[in-house]
Amino acid sequence: DTGVSQDPRHKITKRGQNVTFRCDPISEHNRLYWYRQTLGQGPEFLTYFQNEAQLEKSRLLSDRFSAERPKGSFSTLEIQRTEQGDSAMYLCASSLSGTSGYEQYFGPGTRLTVT
Amino acid sequence: GNSVTQMEGPVTLSEEAFLTINCTYTATGYPSLFWYVQYPGEGLQLLLKATKADDKGSNKGFEATYRKETTSFHLEKGSVQVSDSAVYFCALSGNTGANSKLTFGKGITLSVRP
Numbered sequence: 607d608t609g610v611s612q613d614p615r616h617k618i619t620k621r622g623q624n625v626t627f628r629c630d631p632i633s634e635h636n637r638l639y640w641y642r643q644t645l646g647q648g649p650e651f652l653t654y655f656q657n658e659a660q661l662e663k664s665r666l667l668s669d670r671f672s673a674e675r676p677k678g679s680f681s682t683l684e685i686q687r688t689e690q691g692d693s694a695m696y697l698c699a700s701s702l703s704g705t706s707g708y709e710q711y712f713g714p715g716t717r718l719t720v721t
Numbered sequence: 722g723n724s725v726t727q728m729e730g731p732v733t734l735s736e737e738a739f740l741t742i743n744c745t746y747t748a749t750g751y752p753s754l755f756w757y758v759q760y761p762g763e764g765l766q767l768l769l770k771a772t773k774a775d776d777k778g779s780n781k782g783f784e785a786t787y788r789k790e791t792t793s794f795h796l797e798k799g800s801v802q803v804s805d806s807a808v809y810f811c812a813l814s815g816n817t818g819a820n821s822k823l824t825f826g827k828g829i830t831l832s833v834r835p
């Protein structure tokens with residue numbers, strides 16, 4: 607399977623704990639995106655990388671959120687001091703710059719539940 | 722900023738009925754337009770796209786035409802099947818690297834009954 611993969615698929619944590627999610631993009635894709643999706647809504651952009659450089663961060667990404675892509679391959683998204691409002695599906699997508707329309711391919715998502 | 726508006730749902734149709742799902746957008750410049758689909762228990766999949774005005778995207782019997790004059794990208798299918806039951810999202814992105822993030826509509830749930 608050469609699609610985008612995410613780990614874990616589900617995470618239940620207590621409020622105040624830290625969590626980290628991993629995304630492995632399609633191997634030749636140099637762009638990687640993180641989105642958040644809540645029930646009944648479309649995904650909302652959080653941040654994106656071109657290679658290892660983080661080029662844009664949404665205002666949705668509070669100081670408790672940090673993302674890295676250290677070698678330009680996989681990425682991690684960490685949430686510190688989780689709050690109940692962080693409960694959502696976290697989606698990762700990748701694309702190849704220079705392709706027409708910058709179409710993005712999505713992973714299955716990590717569903718976070720904060721209790 | 723960019724935004725996408727989809728018609729309110731959910732939509733329930735009988736098999737072989739004609740489908741239209743409306744989508745309008747607000748954007749600066751000349752965005753690319755997409756329809757993504759999310760089948761039950763699965764991730765988002767790209768259904769079709771159009772990158773410039775008057776382009777028609779098509780896939781799996783679905784079609785959508787990029788209408789710049791009406792800022793619309795309505796999704797149509799002539800004869801839906803039960804297997805088309807899913808959530809459909811309209812989305813746009815800029816056409817430069819710095820503006821490549823996707824902006825999504827809220828999505829609409831389609832249920833097709835036999």
